Amino acid sequence: MTGTITGADGRTRFQTTVARVTGHQLFWPVVALVVLLLACGIVSPGFLDVTVRDGHLFGQPVDILRQSATPLLLAIGMCLVIATGGIDLSVGAVMAISLAVSLTYIAESGTGSNLSTALTGLFLGLVVALAIGVFNGFLVTVLGIQPFIATLILMIAGRGIAMLVTKGQITTVTSPPFKSIGSGFVLGIPTPVIIAGGVFVLVALLVRRTALGMLLESIGINREASRLAGVKSRNITWFVYILCGLLAGLAGIVYGAPTMAADSNNIGLMKELDAIMVVVLGGTKLDGGKFSLAGTIVGALILTTLERAVVIFHLPTQVTPLFKALVLIVVCVAGSERLRGKLKIRRTSRPVVAAEVAA
Incomplete structure (x- = not known):
């Protein structure tokens, strides 16, 4: 009798552990990422191989990490904005403006090969991007314009601003120091991976080692209640x-x-839509509140691996948006709390019915 009870208790613990793992918000995104990687490895043997040449890492996984840097940087900021119940549709246009300002300065300086010129161009591009963020935050927090409309303004007008900066031309420069930002290596690791990883660590420490993360979630759940509780929701949202x-x-x-x-x-x-997709794949809900920065890494990797899979499978690039949509639907449906709740109710109701029949 004791063995029976122990066995039942063991099964209960196992079932609880399985339910806890499968119920985690990152379980299905991670499963989707693993399936994509394995599928690419099956179709293209050697896909997962990583080699070292001249002290630098090379291989398809390294390329995926490198290309994931851009969507990850976008998704980190987007994740925090969404946590407050907002949205930022201007991030794609901000990318164009920032790059246009940096390269225009380097081109007009005539000294693109100098490290100081490249750093100054980088600084100016970031200052302009920061100013745009201040403008968006002003529209949302001070003027009270809905985030969708406030950021839609620069989503539409931003490319026109970038065209004015470049005078309607494709601005090109020759600057090895600037090029190394996107194609260089640091200790054998691609520079974009180092940059994205460093930003992630800093932001994660900011929101998880201070009260900022909790305050962001409180604003997203109920802005008015958080304001009445003494939270400076305007300043935090603007930030x-x-x-x-x-x-x-x-x-x-x-x-x-x-x-x-x-x-x-x-x-x-269209990078703003990719950023939103990465955030959603990472388990953050668009209605605000609880967010997952770790999930943004998984989401960025899924997005980049999916784009690479289209090439590996020899499919037309035009079908990439379709595959993005399918993966997004599958991951969201699999992680649906309502669906899991209904399945749990059905599983628990069957033994009760069987017991009543036996009685």
Whole structure:
């Protein structure tokens, strides 16, 4: 009798552990990422191989990490904005403006090969991006304009601003120091990975080692209640829009540095939707409140791996948005709390019915 009870208790613990793991918000995104990587490895043997040449890491996984830097930088800022119940549709245009300002300065200086010139161009691009974040935050927090409308303004007008900066031309420069931002290596690791990883660590420490993360979630859950509780919701919301703009500018520079060309019509095009997709894949809900920064890493990796999978499977690039939508639907449905609740009710109701029949 004792063995039976122990066995039942063991099964209960196992079932509880399984339910806890599968119920975690990152479980299904991680499963989707693993499936994508394995599928690519099956279709293309050697896909997961990583080699070292001249002290630098090379391989498809390394390329995925490098290309994930841009969506990750965008998604970090977007995640915090969404946590407050807002949205920022201007991040793609901010990428174009920031890169246009940086490359235009370098081109007009005539000394692009100098490290100081490249750093000054980088600084100016980031300052402009920060100013745009201040403007977006002002519209949302001070003027009380809905975030969707407030950021839609620069989403539409931003590319026109970038075109004015570049005078309607594709600005190209020759600057090895600037190019290294997007294609260089630090201790064998691609520079974009170092930049994105460093930003992630700093932001994670800011929101998880201070009260900022809790305050962001309280604002997203109930802004008025948090204000009545003494939370300075206006200042905090303004701050996350500034941070989102700054990170979008950095993403634009990292994205455009390898080619050293500012194409205002195409840089950052539709990247705001990719950023939102990454945040959603990472388990953060668009209605605000609880957010997951770790989930943004998984979401960025899924997005980049999916884009690479289209190439590996020899599919037309035009179908990439379709596959993005399918993966998003599958992950969101699999992680649906309502669906899991209904399945749990059905599983628990069957033994009761069987017991009643036996009685």
